[in-house]
Amino acid sequence: MIWLVPAAWFGALAVAAPIVVHLLARPRAVVQPFPTLRFLPATAHSALRRHRIEEWLLLAVRCAIVVSIAAALAGPFIVTRARRAGWNARVVRETVDDSRGPIRVELRRAVAALETAPPGRREVVVRSAFPIGSIDAADVAAVPAAIGLRFERTGTLPSSREIDGQTVMSVHPELVEGGSTSSPRAAWLHRRILLDGVRTSVADTASGPAPAGALDIVGPPAARSMFGAVLAERVLTPASGRRARLVIAPASTSVAREAVSVRTPWIADAIARIGRDEDLRSTMRQASSVLGDALFAREPWHAVALNRDAQPAAAASADASGRLVVAAATAADDLATAVLTRAILNAVSDTEPPVDAEIVSISDAQLRAWTRQAGDAGEPGRDTMDEDDRRVLWTAVLLLIGVESWIRRRGR
Amino acid sequence: MIDPALVARIADLELVARIVVDGTLSGLHRSPFHGYSAEFSQYRHYRAGDDLKYVDWKLAARTGRLYTKQFRETTNLAATIVVDDSASMNFPARLSKFRYASTLAAALAYLISSQGDAVGLVAHGVFIGPRGGKRHLQSLLASLSALEPTGDFLGADVVRLAADRLRGRGLLIVISDLYDEDDRTFAALRDAARRGHEVAILHTISREEIAFPYARDLEFVDLETGRRLALDAAAARREYMDNVSAFLERCRSNAGRERIQYALAVTDVPPDRVLRGFLLARA
Numbered sequence: 225m226i227w228l229v230p231a232a233w234f235g236a237l238a239v240a241a242p243i244v245v246h247l248l249a250r251p252r253a254v255v256q257p258f259p260t261l262r263f264l265p266a267t268a269h270s271a272l273r274r275h276r277i278e279e280w281l282l283l284a285v286r287c288a289i290v291v292s293i294a295a296a297l298a299g300p301f302i303v304t305r306a307r308r309a310g311w312n313a314r315v316v317r318e319t320v321d322d323s324r325g326p327i328r329v330e331l332r333r334a335v336a337a338l339e340t341a342p343p344g345r346r347e348v349v350v351r352s353a354f355p356i357g358s359i360d361a362a363d364v365a366a367v368p369a370a371i372g373l374r375f376e377r378t379g380t381l382p383s384s385r386e387i388d389g390q391t392v393m394s395v396h397p398e399l400v401e402g403g404s405t406s407s408p409r410a411a412w413l414h415r416r417i418l419l420d421g422v423r424t425s426v427a428d429t430a431s432g433p434a435p436a437g438a439l440d441i442v443g444p445p446a447a448r449s450m451f452g453a454v455l456a457e458r459v460l461t462p463a464s465g466r467r468a469r470l471v472i473a474p475a476s477t478s479v480a481r482e483a484v485s486v487r488t489p490w491i492a493d494a495i496a497r498i499g500r501d502e503d504l505r506s507t508m509r510q511a512s513s514v515l516g517d518a519l520f521a522r523e524p525w526h527a528v529a530l531n532r533d534a535q536p537a538a539a540a541s542a543d544a545s546g547r548l549v550v551a552a553a554t555a556a557d558d559l560a561t562a563v564l565t566r567a568i569l570n571a572v573s574d575t576e577p578p579v580d581a582e583i584v585s586i587s588d589a590q591l592r593a594w595t596r597q598a599g600d601a602g603e604p605g606r607d608t609m610d611e612d613d614r615r616v617l618w619t620a621v622l623l624l625i626g627v628e629s630w631i632r633r634r635g636r
Numbered sequence: 637m638i639d640p641a642l643v644a645r646i647a648d649l650e651l652v653a654r655i656v657v658d659g660t661l662s663g664l665h666r667s668p669f670h671g672y673s674a675e676f677s678q679y680r681h682y683r684a685g686d687d688l689k690y691v692d693w694k695l696a697a698r699t700g701r702l703y704t705k706q707f708r709e710t711t712n713l714a715a716t717i718v719v720d721d722s723a724s725m726n727f728p729a730r731l732s733k734f735r736y737a738s739t740l741a742a743a744l745a746y747l748i749s750s751q752g753d754a755v756g757l758v759a760h761g762v763f764i765g766p767r768g769g770k771r772h773l774q775s776l777l778a779s780l781s782a783l784e785p786t787g788d789f790l791g792a793d794v795v796r797l798a799a800d801r802l803r804g805r806g807l808l809i810v811i812s813d814l815y816d817e818d819d820r821t822f823a824a825l826r827d828a829a830r831r832g833h834e835v836a837i838l839h840t841i842s843r844e845e846i847a848f849p850y851a852r853d854l855e856f857v858d859l860e861t862g863r864r865l866a867l868d869a870a871a872a873r874r875e876y877m878d879n880v881s882a883f884l885e886r887c888r889s890n891a892g893r894e895r896i897q898y899a900l901a902v903t904d905v906p907p908d909r910v911l912r913g914f915l916l917a918r919a
Contacts, residue, residue, distance in 0.1 A: 256854040259724035260815045263879035
C-alpha cells in the first residue's frame with residue numbers, strides 16, 4: 225500500500241470530534257443501587273443498554289467515516305501482483321546524448337527524470353561518440369542499480385573541447401588548410417587546465433593570450449581528425465618553453481636536417497618518456513611503416529618507437545630552436561599516429577599523464593561491461609503514480625454514511 | 637405502633653430499643669425467653685391470678701390450703717445476636733435494612749438484658765460475648781451503633797464463630813437478608829441448631845426487594861460486588877418477583893426443616909410489630 229498524499233492522514237485527527245460528541249452527549253444511565261443482582265434476569269436487556277451498544281456502534285461508524293475520508297484524501301494505492309506484473313512489462317526509457325551538454329551531466333539529469341517517471345523498468349540509453357573522459361566508472365556507479373544502461377556509439381569525436389561552456393582546446397584551422405610548417409601553433413590551450421587525477425578541471429579562468437603551442441604537426445589534412453581526437457581526449461598543461469613538432473612524413477629530409485644533438489635536459493627526458501610509452505610501443509609493434517631514411521637510425525635521432533620488425537617507426541631529436549622533433553612513418557589517420565601524438569604531449573607536459581587518459585574513444589569492451597539490463601520495477605515513488613485507489617475508499621465512506629444514518633433512524 | 641421512619645430518625649439506639657421494647661411488651665403476659673433451669677425457692681399463699689400450673693396440689697391435699705410454688709430462676713440464657721453488616725444491607729436509602737436490623741438487634745438486646753439474661757453481639761469484625769448487666773448492654777449498643785454496612789456478608793463464618801463461643805446451649809438470633817453464596821449461612825445455622833443451640837432468623841428485607849417497584853430502564857448496581865446490569869425493569873419484574881418468592885419460600889422451608897425459628901422482617905413494617913410477632917411465635 226502506497227499513500228500518495230500521506231500528509232492527509234493528519235485529517236484523521238478529526239476522529240476526536242465524534243468521540244468528544246459521544247462522550248458529551250451520551251445518555252446518562254439512571255443508576256439504581258440494589259442489594260443483589262442474583263434475582264434479576266440478565267435477559268431483560270434494557271433499551272438503555274441496547275441504546276448504549278447502538279451509541280458505541282454509531283461512534284465506531286462515525287470514526288470509521290472520518291478515518292476513511294482521511295485515508296481517501298491520503299490517496300491509497302494498493303500494489304497488487306497484477307499491477308507489479310504490468311510495471312515489469314513496461315520499460316521507461318530516457319535517451320541521453322551529448323548534444324545538449326556533457327554526457328555525465330545529461331546522465332544525471334536522465335536518472336533524476338526517471339525518478340519521477342511512471343512505474344516500470346527503467347533504462348537509460350546513452351548515445352555518444354564516447355570520447356575518453358566523457359563518462360567513467362564513477363558516473364556509471366552513480367546510476368541506481370535498478371536502472372538499466374545501454375550505450376550506443378554515434379557521431380564522431382569532437383574537434384574541440386569545452387568546459388563550462390568555453391572552448392578550452394581546439395584545432396587550429398591552419399593545420400588543416402595547408403599542412404605546412406608555417407603554422408607553428410596548431411592548437412593551444414585557451415585556458416590553463418590542470419590535470420587532477422583522472423579528471424580535468426579549470427584552475428584558472430583568467431583570460432589571456434594562448435600559451436605558446438606545445439605541439440605543431442606537420443602532415444596531411446587527414447591529421448585533422450586524429451589531432452582533434454587527441455585534443456578532445458587530452459587536456460594537459462604544457463610546461464612553459466617546452467615545444468614539440470611532429471612530422472608525419474617519413475621521407476622528409478628537412479626534418480633530418482633540422483635535427484641537432486640533444487643537449488637540453490627536458491628534451492632528453494621527453495625522448496625517454498616517449499620511448500617508455502607502453503601504448504605507443506604496443507601500437508607500433510602492430511604497424512608496418514618504417515622510417516626509411518637512414519639518418520633517423522643515427523645520432524642525433526633516437527628511435528622512440530619500433531615496428532614489429534624492430535625497425536624505427538618514430539624517431540626523436542632536437543632542433544636548432546630548442547624544440548623536440550619527432551618524425552613518424554605512420555599514416556596521418558593511423559591509430560599509431562594518434563598514440564604517438566598523445567605520447568609527445570605527455571612528454572612535453574610537466575606532469576605525469578593521467579592513468580586512464582586515452583586518446584581514443586571508450587572501448588566497446590568497456591561499454592559492454594557498463595551495459596546492464598533494467599531491474600524489476602521497484603516500489604514506485606509517490607510522485608510517479610498515474611492512478612490510485614481513492615475510489616474504493618470513497619465508496620466505503622458512502623456506505624458507512626448509509627450505515628450511520630440507518631443506525632440513527634433505528635435508534636429513534 | 638412505631639413508625640419505621642421515626643426509628644430511622646432517632647440516633648440513640650438505646651432509646652430506640654426502649655421505645656420498640658415498650659411497644660412490643662405491651663400486652664405480652666410473660667417473657668418469651670426462658671432460662672433452662674428454675675430452682676424451687678419457696679411457697680406462698682395462692683393469690684387470684686396466679687397460674688394454676690404452679691399450685692402445689694399435693695400440699696393442698698395435705699393442708700387444705702392453696703400454695704403457689706415460687707422458683708428462683710437462675711438465668712443461664714446466653715443469647716448472641718448476629719447482625720448482617722454487609723453492603724447489601726445498606727438499602728434502601730430511606731430506611732436501610734441495616735438500620736432496621738440494628739433497631740431489632742438493639743431492642744432484642746435490651747429486652748434480653750433487661751430480664752437479666754446475657755446477650756452478645758456478633759458482626760463482621762465485631763465479637764461481643766454474651767454477658768448481662770446494663771453496662772454491657774450499653775457497650776453492646778455502642779458497638780452496634782458504630783457498625784457500618786460494607787463489604788460482603790461472611791454469614792457462615794460469623795454464625796459459626798457465634799455458635800462456637802456460645803457456652804452450653806444458647807440462643808442465636810441472626811438478623812440478615814441472607815444474601816450469600818449457596819445458602820452457606822443456612823448450613824452454619826443448621827449446624828448450630830444441631831449442636832443444641834436455639835436458632836432464630838429475622839430475615840430482614842425491604843419492600844423494594846419484594847415488590848420491585850421499578851418500571852423503566854435502570855442500571856442496577858450490586859451493592860456488594862459493584863457489578864452493573866442495565867435492565868428494562870418492567871420486563872424483568874415478573875421473573876424477579878418469581879425468583880424472590882422462591883428464595884423467601886426456600887428460606888422459610890429450610891428454617892422449618894431445621895426447626896429454626898424464622899420471621900420475615902420487612903423494613904416498612906413497624907419494628908415493634910415484627911418483634912412482637914417474633915416473640916409471640918416463641919411463646
